[in-house]
Amino acid sequence: MKIQKVTLIGLGAMGVFFAPQLEDFLGKENFRVLADGERKQRLEDKGVTVNGINHKFHIITPDTTGDEADLIIMAVKDTGLSKAIEDIKNQVGKHTQILCVMNGIDSENQLAAVYGWEHVLYSYMRISISMKEGKADFNPQLGKVHFGEADNTELTDRVKAVKELFEASGIKYQIDTDMRKGLWFKFMCNIGENMTCALLEVPFGAFRESEHANAIRHKAMEEVIAIANRLGIDLGEEDIKRQDARIQQIPFGNKPSTLQDLENGRLTEIEMFAGKVVEMGKELGIDTPYNWMFYHAIKVKEEKLSGRFLP
Ligand SMILES: NC(=O)C1=CN([C@@H]2O[C@H](COP(=O)(O)OP(=O)(O)OC[C@H]3O[C@@H](n4cnc5c(N)ncnc54)[C@H](OP(=O)(O)O)[C@@H]3O)[C@@H](O)[C@H]2O)C=CC1
Numbered sequence: 365m366k367i368q369k370v371t372l373i374g375l376g377a378m379g380v381f382f383a384p385q386l387e388d389f390l391g392k393e394n395f396r397v398l399a400d401g402e403r404k405q406r407l408e409d410k411g412v413t414v415n416g417i418n419h420k421f422h423i424i425t426p427d428t429t430g431d432e433a434d435l436i437i438m439a440v441k442d443t444g445l446s447k448a449i450e451d452i453k454n455q456v457g458k459h460t461q462i463l464c465v466m467n468g469i470d471s472e473n474q475l476a477a478v479y480g481w482e483h484v485l486y487s488y489m490r491i492s493i494s495m496k497e498g499k500a501d502f503n504p505q506l507g508k509v510h511f512g513e514a515d516n517t518e519l520t521d522r523v524k525a526v527k528e529l530f531e532a533s534g535i536k537y538q539i540d541t542d543m544r545k546g547l548w549f550k551f552m553c554n555i556g557e558n559m560t561c562a563l564l565e566v567p568f569g570a571f572r573e574s575e576h577a578n579a580i581r582h583k584a585m586e587e588v589i590a591i592a593n594r595l596g597i598d599l600g601e602e603d604i605k606r607q608d609a610r611i612q613q614i615p616f617g618n619k620p621s622t623l624q625d626l627e628n629g630r631l632t633e634i635e636m637f638a639g640k641v642v643e644m645g646k647e648l649g650i651d652t653p654y655n656w657m658f659y660h661a662i663k664v665k666e667e668k669l670s671g672r673f674l675p
């Protein structure tokens with residue numbers, strides 16, 4: 365299996381981690397961005413500017429038929445996932461593989477429910493990029509896409525094919541031996557960090573200085589560990605310690621995406637973060653009071669965005 369044609373849906377912060385290198389390697393015809401309507405027009409007219417270079421990628425629409433991709437990369441937000449799952453329909457052929465690089469632990473399940481696990485690999489990102497008005501500046505060497513089967517003790521043909529593509533196009537990647545653990549570790553960090561920072565309106569720097577911010581972060585992460593353990597995922601206190609050390613190195617003023625969403629007047633991915641923890645806690649009989657509070661408090665912050673409580 366060789367990947368020659370790639371379709372990306374979601375040319376935002378995470379999408380631009382891949383797009384320039386894939387276009388360089390595959391050529392303009394074989395690297396396509398899926399979009400329609402006003403979004404297509406905007407991407408064709410203005411493109412996106414990545415590290416100072418303007419790119420106008422080859423845009424195709426969801427109704428394009430007979431031109432399936434070997435690989436689909438999905439980099440939309442949770443709020444756009446259901447529509448994106450529909451939009452890729454004509455891109456999925458017999459051998460197509462899909463990487464959905466979103467945060468959270470559920471996007472792969474949602475994709476597999478529609479297209480089948482034979483088309484879906486696990487994936488998540490470890491890099492922070494912020495995109496505003498079609499512009500993003502970042503060092504692609506400082507982050508990675510993680511991907512693979514649930515268990516990668518031995519690489520399957522489809523994982524080898526994606527690995528070969530990323531190597532050839534210079535995209536930094538990592539294949540975790542246990543991808544489900546990787547995904548849940550990232551989820552646990554997002555719950556602790558994104559939710560706490562969004563609730564308290566503080567940047568990552570708060571975790572260097574405030575025992576109170578860390579107390580909330582730790583309790584929220586412990587709820588994720590309790591759920592993960594019940595599902596047989598080997599996450600524990602040592603993983604919290606690992607992240608405690610790492611968090612000291614994040615630039616003081618950086619903000620997780622949930623706080624950035626609120627500050628930019630956008631709805632957040634609260635349903636796939638605290639919402640999912642509360643939902644799974646209920647199903648498994650595990651109390652999740654910290655995530656319950658995050659869920660409802662951040663929902664109120666979203667309601668405030670529309671000016672709902674102005675006197
Ligand atoms: N940003 C970060 O640092 C990180 C983000 N993540 C995760 O990655 C995922 C993506 O986040 P991010 O890249 O920041 O989000 P962005 O909002 O920057 O990008 C999402 C992109 O998807 C586009 N889009 C949405 N729906 C469709 C559709 N149906 N067809 C075509 N394009 C569509 C949006 O277009 P438009 O703008 O026109 O609406 C936008 O360009 C999220 O789950 C996030 O949590 C993970 C790690 C780090």
Ligand SMILES: CC(C)(CO)C(=O)C(=O)O
Pocket residue numbers: 467490491492493553554557558619620621622
């Ligand atoms: C960039 C990073 C890793 C920081 O928590 C993230 O996933 C987010 O902001 O949503």
